[in-house]
Every structure is written in C-alpha cells, then in structure tokens.
Amino acid sequence: MKLTKDRIVDAGMAVFAEVGYQNLSMRQVADRLDAHAGSLYYHVRGKDELLALMADRVCRQAYDAGTEALTALPATATWTDRIEAQATALRLSIKQHPGGAQLLAESPGRLSTGALSLMERLLRTLLDAGLPAERCGIAADTLLSHVTGFVLQEQNQPSSPPPVTAELYADLCERFPLVMGDLIPRISQDDKFTRSLRLLCTGFAALS
Amino acid sequence: MKLTKDRIVDAGMAVFAEVGYQNLSMRQVADRLDAHAGSLYYHVRGKDELLALMADRVCRQAYDAGTEALTALPATATWTDRIEAQATALRLSIKQHPGGAQLLAESPGRLSTGALSLMERLLRTLLDAGLPAERCGIAADTLLSHVTGFVLQEQNQPSSPPPVTAELYADLCERFPLVMGDLIPRISQDDKFTRSLRLLCTGFAALS
DNA sequence: CGGCGTTTTCCAACACCGTTCGAAACTTGA
DNA sequence: TCAAGTTTCGAACGGTGTTGGAAAACGCCG
Numbered sequence: 001m002k003l004t005k006d007r008i009v010d011a012g013m014a015v016f017a018e019v020g021y022q023n024l025s026m027r028q029v030a031d032r033l034d035a036h037a038g039s040l041y042y043h044v045r046g047k048d049e050l051l052a053l054m055a056d057r058v059c060r061q062a063y064d065a066g067t068e069a070l071t072a073l074p075a076t077a078t079w080t081d082r083i084e085a086q087a088t089a090l091r092l093s094i095k096q097h098p099g100g101a102q103l104l105a106e107s108p109g110r111l112s113t114g115a116l117s118l119m120e121r122l123l124r125t126l127l128d129a130g131l132p133a134e135r136c137g138i139a140a141d142t143l144l145s146h147v148t149g150f151v152l153q154e155q156n157q158p159s160s161p162p163p164v165t166a167e168l169y170a171d172l173c174e175r176f177p178l179v180m181g182d183l184i185p186r187i188s189q190d191d192k193f194t195r196s197l198r199l200l201c202t203g204f205a206a207l208s
Numbered sequence: 209m210k211l212t213k214d215r216i217v218d219a220g221m222a223v224f225a226e227v228g229y230q231n232l233s234m235r236q237v238a239d240r241l242d243a244h245a246g247s248l249y250y251h252v253r254g255k256d257e258l259l260a261l262m263a264d265r266v267c268r269q270a271y272d273a274g275t276e277a278l279t280a281l282p283a284t285a286t287w288t289d290r291i292e293a294q295a296t297a298l299r300l301s302i303k304q305h306p307g308g309a310q311l312l313a314e315s316p317g318r319l320s321t322g323a324l325s326l327m328e329r330l331l332r333t334l335l336d337a338g339l340p341a342e343r344c345g346i347a348a349d350t351l352l353s354h355v356t357g358f359v360l361q362e363q364n365q366p367s368s369p370p371p372v373t374a375e376l377y378a379d380l381c382e383r384f385p386l387v388m389g390d391l392i393p394r395i396s397q398d399d400k401f402t403r404s405l406r407l408l409c410t411g412f413a414a415l416s
Numbered sequence: 417c418g419g420c421g422t423t424t425t426c427c428a429a430c431a432c433c434g435t436t437c438g439a440a441a442c443t444t445g446a
Numbered sequence: 447t448c449a450a451g452t453t454t455c456g457a458a459c460g461g462t463g464t465t466g467g468a469a470a471a472c473g474c475c476g
Binding site: 101102105106107108111113116117119120123124127135136137138139141142144145146147148149150152153156157158162172175176177178179184192195196198199200201202203204205206207 | 309310313314315316319321324325327328331332335345346347349350352353354355356357358360361364365366370380383384385386387392400403404406407408409410411412413414415
Binding site for chain 3: 235245254255
C-alpha cells in the first residue's frame with residue numbers, strides 16, 4: 001500500500017503506544033509499514049517533523065476527549081468544572097502513551113493546530129466565566145503548562161522506587177523533615193491533580 | 209589527571225551548557241576530560257546516572273541561588289515574595305543551560321537530594337506563612353511542576369518562528385480568534401512567569 | 417501498445433550513539 | 447621486587463537518524 005504522511009503518523013502513534021517515546025525509532029515505524037526507513041524521508045523532513053505531527057495528533061485526541069467530557073457535564077456545572085473537564089481529558093490523553101508528556105514538551109507547541117484548539121477552547125471557557133479578558137491569556141497558558149508539567153513528573157516517577165536503607169532513610173528524615181514527614185499526604189495522583197486544578201481556578205477567580 | 213565522579217559531572221555540565229541537552233553525548237564528556245568514552249563507565253553506571261547527577265547539581269545551584277535571593281529580600285517581604293524569589297531563582301538556574309528543563313523533567317526528581325532541598329524550603333516557607341498544613345504539600349508540588357512546565361515550554365519556543373503566509377494567517381485568525389486576537393497580551397516571558405506565580409499564590413491563600 | 421517523465425521506493429552507506437569486555441597500564445602494599 | 451588491586455584503554459557490537467544514487471512503479475500521451 002502506498003505511503004502517506006497520515007499513514008506514517010498512524011504507524012508512529014502505534015509504535016509510540018507500544019514502546020514509548022524513548023524507544024521510538026524511524027526504523028520501527030518503517031517496519032510497521034513494511035517499508036524501509038529511508039522511504040519515510042520522502043514524505044517527512046525528519047524525525048522532528050514526525051514527532052511534531054504526532055504531538056499535534058495527541059492534542060487533537062485530547063480536544064475530542066474534552067468535547068465529549070464537556071457535553072457529559074450537567075447544566076449546573078460551574079466554569080471550574082468545565083476547566084477541570086478539559087484539563088483531565090488532556091491529562092488522560094497524554095497518559096495513554098508512555099512518555100507522552102515528553103512528546104508534547106519537546107515539540108514546540110505554539111504552531112500546532114491541535115494545541116491551538118485546546119488553547120482556544122480554554123480561553124473561551126474562561127471568558128464565558130466572566131474573568132477579566134486581560135488575564136485569560138496568562139491563565140490559559142498557566143493551565144496548559146501546568147498540565148504538561150504535572151503529567152511529566154507523573155510519568156517519570158520510577159515504577160519501582162529504589163530501596164532505601166534504614167540508615168539513609170533516617171538521614172533523609174533528619175535533613176528533610178517536612179518532605180519526609182506526614183506533611184505530604186499519600187493521596188492518589190488523580191486527587192492531587194484535581195486539587196491542583198482547583199488551586200489554579202481559585203487563583204484565577206481571586207484575581208478578578 | 210585522575211577520573212572522578214565529580215569531575216565527570218563537571219565535564220558533563222560544561223558540555224551541557226555548550227551543546228544543550230539533546231546533543232550531549234558520553235563521548236563529548238570523555239573528550240573534555242582527555243579520556244575515552246568507555247572509561248566513564250567505571251565511575252558511572254550509564255548515561256542515566258550521569259544525567260541524574262547533573263539534574264541534582266542543577267537543583268543544588270538553584271537552591272544556592274534561592275538562598276541568595278532570599279537573603280537579599282527586605283524584612284517587609286511577604287510570603288508571596290519569598291515564594292516568588294525561590295521560583296524565579298529556580299527558573300533562572302534551569303534556563304542557564306539549553307534544554308535544562310528537559311534534564312530536570314526526564315530524571316525522576318523524587319530521589320535527588322537537590323530536589324528535596326528545594327521542596328523542603330518551599331514547604332517551610334508555606335508553613336511559616338500560616339497556610340494549612342494539609343495543603344502545603346500539594347501547593348509545593350504544584351509550584352515545582354509549574355516552574356518546570358513553564359521553562360519547558362519557554363525553552364522549546366523556536367527562536368525564529370516559521371514564516372506564516374498571509375493566507376495561512378487569515379485562516380488561523382478565523383479558526384482561533386481568541387488565540388490570534390489581542391487577548392493574549394504581548395508581555396515578556398518574565399512578566400508572564402511572575403504573574404502566573406502570583407496566580408498560584410493567591411490560589412494558595414484563597415483556599416485557607 | 418511503447419515510450420517517457422515523474423513520483424515513489426529501495427538499498428547501501430555514513431557518522432554518530434550508548435555500552436561492553438578483555439587486555440593493558442598504573443598504583444599500592446608487602 | 448613482586449603481586450594484587452584499581453583504573454584506563456581500545457576495539458568492537460548493535461543501534462540510531464539521515465543521505466543519495468539506483469531501481470522500480472506509476473500516469474500519461476502519442
């Protein structure tokens with residue numbers, strides 16, 4: 001079958017979902033298409049462009065997931081709920097691929113139409129909420145970079161934390177009492193995410 | 209001269225500052241030490257460990273810069289000012305190296321003593337400010353991931369934006385009127401950063 | 417149908433990467 | 447001085463992104 005930009009991005013997304021961002025290679029993408037690696041370069045300028053296209057697709061998926069989440073919201077939902085729905089949809093879309101946050105982080109996001117769609121809808125939500133227009137830009141920007149930053153640190157947490165000896169543990173407790181103490185609650189990442197979102201939203205509202 | 213873990217990290221930081229995160233290779237680090245690449249592996253388990261050590265060093269530099277900024281603060285400074293000082297010190301430290309945000313983002317930050325120092329001081333600042341203890345953990349976490357997320361998108365913005373044709377520009381304005389419109393003020397990244405920080409801090413305060 | 421120009425694919429190669437391993441070189445203690 | 451241990455070398459392996467010329471497939475016109 002003929003090679004196409006779209007088919008290459010499709011294969012790229014498939015390989016991406018399987019092996020993750022770090023191990024994605026042109027040769028694997030080509031293999032999935034029964035083609036040779038060099039052939040990809042006729043349709044794509046390089047790996048960077050392929051990654052950018054894939055990042056755009058992730059944004060598009062997140063946008064679609066966001067519209068679905070928004071329509072499922074009851075009519076009594078506040079604007080905070082609407083922001084929260086969009087942000088969690090974006091987070092889940094990124095988390096579908098291992099290292100997805102790195103993909104979004106390393107490709108310049110400003111010129112992708114998918115990222116622009118996300119931004120546009122966020123701005124509209126904030127504007128409709130009655131927030132002062134001159135602050136909506138910063139608010140939406142902060143929101144987006146916060147979500148990517150959050151998922152980034154979420155995906156990079158080692159699945160199996162390295163073993164700490166009792167001696168080292170005691171040393172850590174002494175040097176970092178607040179961090180090691182019970183100040184940081186052992187809540188789930190989901191809870192932490194929604195709480196940080198509410199934090200942001202109340203900040204937006206308080207500045208009005 | 210003899211090879212050491214510290215000297216290797218030093219050389220890594222130097223190469224890092226020159227060529228950036230993407231192009232940092234073991235061979236270049238070895239060249240700077242007049243050694244061969246394989247020799248590094250006697251002192252370092254692999255590139256991952258070297259990157260982790262470098263990330264820790266960046267955090268340590270950011271911590272030191274933060275203490276300096278804090279002591280320079282007048283006695284009348286509010287807790288928001290103290291948070292702002294630490295966050296901007298961290299941001300500037302990361303920005304000293306091209307791709308520094310990626311370095312911090314891709315190395316699991318929880319087990320680095322440098323990162324723990326930053327976290328600990330943030331927690332203490334928030335606690336001393338009188339914020340409810342159970343929210344300080346999330347607040348500090350949000351703060352850290354926000355800073356890395358911000359610098360990440362800041363460093364990945366293409367230095368020379370790709371040329372947009374008039375036709376494409378019109379299309380973008382039609383599809384994304386809010387984004388393309390004057391809603392997003394053309395303020396500097398510095399302003400955007402401090403404003404987003406104030407946003408977060410007012411969110412922290414409002415939840416008390 | 418034959419021929420031709422264009423588009424697309426192959427294939428081999430290049431330079432670089434992280435990493436490994438056995439053999440050397442060096443250092444240290446007896 | 448010898449032997450043991452520590453550190454470095456140097457070559458190699460398999461992998462990567464990327465390139466460019468040869469070869470194939472395609473569409474089109476006579």
